[in-house]
Amino acid sequence: MHRMPPAVHVLGLAIFAMGTSEFMLSGLLPDLAADLGVSVPDAGLLISAFAVGMVVGAPVLALATLRLPRRTTLLAFLGAFVLAHVAGALAPGYAPLFATRVAGAFVYAGFFGVAAVTAADMVPAGARGRALAIVTAGITLATVLGVPAGTLISQYADWRAAFWTVAALSAIAMIGVFAAVPAKSRTGPERRATSLRDELRPMRDGRIWVAYAIVALSFSSMMATFSYLGALLTGTTGLPEAWVPAVLALFGVGSLIGIAAGGRIADARPHALLAAGMAGVVAISAALALLASVPAAVIVLVPLLGAAGMATNPAANVLVYARAGHGRTLPGASVTSAFNVGNTLAPWLGGLVIGAGFGYRSVGWVGAAMALAALAAVALSHTLQTRTPARARETTAKRVPART
Numbered sequence: 001m002h003r004m005p006p007a008v009h010v011l012g013l014a015i016f017a018m019g020t021s022e023f024m025l026s027g028l029l030p031d032l033a034a035d036l037g038v039s040v041p042d043a044g045l046l047i048s049a050f051a052v053g054m055v056v057g058a059p060v061l062a063l064a065t066l067r068l069p070r071r072t073t074l075l076a077f078l079g080a081f082v083l084a085h086v087a088g089a090l091a092p093g094y095a096p097l098f099a100t101r102v103a104g105a106f107v108y109a110g111f112f113g114v115a116a117v118t119a120a121d122m123v124p125a126g127a128r129g130r131a132l133a134i135v136t137a138g139i140t141l142a143t144v145l146g147v148p149a150g151t152l153i154s155q156y157a158d159w160r161a162a163f164w165t166v167a168a169l170s171a172i173a174m175i176g177v178f179a180a181v182p183a184k185s186r187t188g189p190e191r192r193a194t195s196l197r198d199e200l201r202p203m204r205d206g207r208i209w210v211a212y213a214i215v216a217l218s219f220s221s222m223m224a225t226f227s228y229l230g231a232l233l234t235g236t237t238g239l240p241e242a243w244v245p246a247v248l249a250l251f252g253v254g255s256l257i258g259i260a261a262g263g264r265i266a267d268a269r270p271h272a273l274l275a276a277g278m279a280g281v282v283a284i285s286a287a288l289a290l291l292a293s294v295p296a297a298v299i300v301l302v303p304l305l306g307a308a309g310m311a312t313n314p315a316a317n318v319l320v321y322a323r324a325g326h327g328r329t330l331p332g333a334s335v336t337s338a339f340n341v342g343n344t345l346a347p348w349l350g351g352l353v354i355g356a357g358f359g360y361r362s363v364g365w366v367g368a369a370m371a372l373a374a375l376a377a378v379a380l381s382h383t384l385q386t387r388t389p390a391r392a393r394e395t396t397a398k399r400v401p402a403r404t
Contacts, residue, residue, distance in 0.1 A: 005122050007180040008131050011115040014074075014177060015138025017169035018081055018108045020146030022050055022139075024166070028150065028159040035159065036094045043094075046101050053105025054112075054340040061110030062117075062333030066199065070118045071181040077111035078174045082167050089163035109340075113333025118181065120321055120332065126267050128321055133263025133314040140255045140310060148245060199330040208323040208331060210381045212338040214274060215316040217374035220342035220349075221281050222309025224367035225288060226251065227347040229302065232360040236292045247302055254303030255310040262311035270315035270322075271382045277315070278378065280308030281371040289364030319381060346370070 025032070025047050033043040065073040084104035091097035119131040150162040202208055225232075233239045233247055258277075265273050284305045291297040320335050349370075350363040 004127075004131060004134060005180075007177075007182070008119045008122060008134050010173075010176040010180040011074075011119055012134045012136075012138040012141075014078065014170070014173035015112060015115065015135055016141045016146060017138075017166065017173045018078075018111065019139045019142035020150060020169070021085065021104060021163075021166045022054075022108070023143055024146065024150035024162055025050075028154050028162060031154055032159045036097070038094050046098060048344075049098055049101040050105040051340050051344050053102040054109040055337045055344070057106035057109030058113040058333040058336035059330060061107070062113050062330050063199065065110070065114070066329060069184065070114055071177065071183055073114050074111060074118070074177050074181060075174055077107045077114070078170055078177060080107040081111065082170045082174070085163050085167035085170065089160045089167065109336050110333070112336045114329070116317070116335065117329050117332040129266030129270070129314040129318045130263040132317040132321075133259050133266070136313055136317070137256065137259050140252060140259055143248075143252050143255070148249070202323055202331045203334075205323055207381065207384050208320060210377055210384065211316065211319040211323055212334065214319060214374055214377045214381060215335055215338035216342035216345065217370055217377055218274065218278060218281075218309070218312045218316055218342075219339050220346035221278065221285070221367050221371035221374055222305060223343055223346035224350050224370055225285055225305060225363050228350050228354065228360055228363045232288075232292060232363065233298065236360045237295050237298045238293065239295055239298075247299060250299065250303040251306040254306030257303075258307035258309065258311035259313055261307075263314040265311075266314035266318045270318045271378055271385070273315040274312050274319075274378045275375060277308050277312035278371045278374045280311075281305065282368045282375070284308055285364045285367035285371060287364075289361045289368070292361035292364065 025043075030040060032046075033040045036043070061077070065076075081104055084100045084107065088097055088100035088104070091100060116132055116135055119135045120128045123131045150165065153165055154162045229248065229251065230244050233244050234241055239247070262273055262277070284301055288298065288301050288305070291301070317335060320331055323331070346366075349366050353362040353366055354360060
């Protein structure tokens with residue numbers, strides 16, 4: 001098995017530092033709202049601002065920095081992210097803080113996209129799934145460790161201290177990136193620089209858009225339930241609030257197990273892994289909807305949901321890279337946008353069914369429905385993959401004259 005370069009692990013830790021900022025506001029909203037003199041729903045828009053910055057930032061910055069060395073690009077993004085969080089910690093009011101959230105998310109998306117492409121280029125094709133799993137595991141670590149830590153810091157100090165902490169962690173990550181990522185880390189000395197035309201060519205392939213749909217649907221199928229898990233645990237399951245962090249931590253542990261296992265399988269059998277994972281999400285989400293009022297069942301099902309949902313993450317990435325060909329920076333960076341489309345879609349659809357009066361358990365059915373849609377996209381992707389080589393062989397046979 002190929003040994004991962006240290007730079008891959010460093011990039012994963014950088015994603016952990018930056019990803020903590022993406023999720024930490026969920027535990028800071030009441031104190032933040034009180035300090036800034038706004039309502040909690042208005043404070044919640046700071047989370048939406050981050051998501052918008054993520055969707056836009058990845059493809060835009062991937063193209064803007066196309067001809068720059070990747071280490072230089074990564075360090076520039078990290079530096080801008082640090083400055084955004086220093087500005088956020090010093091923000092005198094809501095509007096300046098909102099602006100720092102958009103700016104921070106914008107460069108974080110750029111970093112995420114370039115980091116994923118850099119990690120994939122550092123290893124052989126057969127090890128890309130594992131490399132991408134290590135990088136994206138930083139997000140899972142952020143939910144398991146970073147978010148609770150940020151909440152604790154804000155409880156003992158204030159919400160601004162959490163922003164200072166993220167800035168400090170990101171500054172440390174800059175040192176790691178400078179030390180571990182090779183200076184000539186663009187595409188390696190044996191590969192020519194890609195042009196804008198090279199980057200846009202894969203985007204004309206319908207198969208890559210099916211892969212993006214799989215990314216968005218597979219992630220949102222899990223997040224539909226996770227987005228409202230705290231409310232479901234207290235409002236429907238009947239667990240005390242003190243139990244909620246522990247159950248959320250179980251989800252994180254399951255996610256880490258799933259992404260680690262998925263990273264070892266994704267390169268060899270991405271479609272099979274996606275089909276198995278999404279079938280698992282369908283079954284687990286439906287079980288959560290049916291058994292939401294049974295605490296023991298919910299406690300068992302929550303980590304299973306994390307494991308099944310996150311196991312598909314490396315496989316979805318592998319499908320995109322398989323379609324991207326030579327120009328991989330834009331297609332790879334756009335995976336970040338696809339994930340955040342799913343991250344935006346899931347709570348919106350969940351909120352619709354809850355607002356319609358179906359209760360918190362209904363988000364399980366939303367997750368199951370989205371997983372079924374993901375399964376349909378996986379089936380379409382597999383069909384397109386099996387047909388394309390056959391068509392290529394037929395075209396080649398027509399062009400090569402028969403020998404006599």
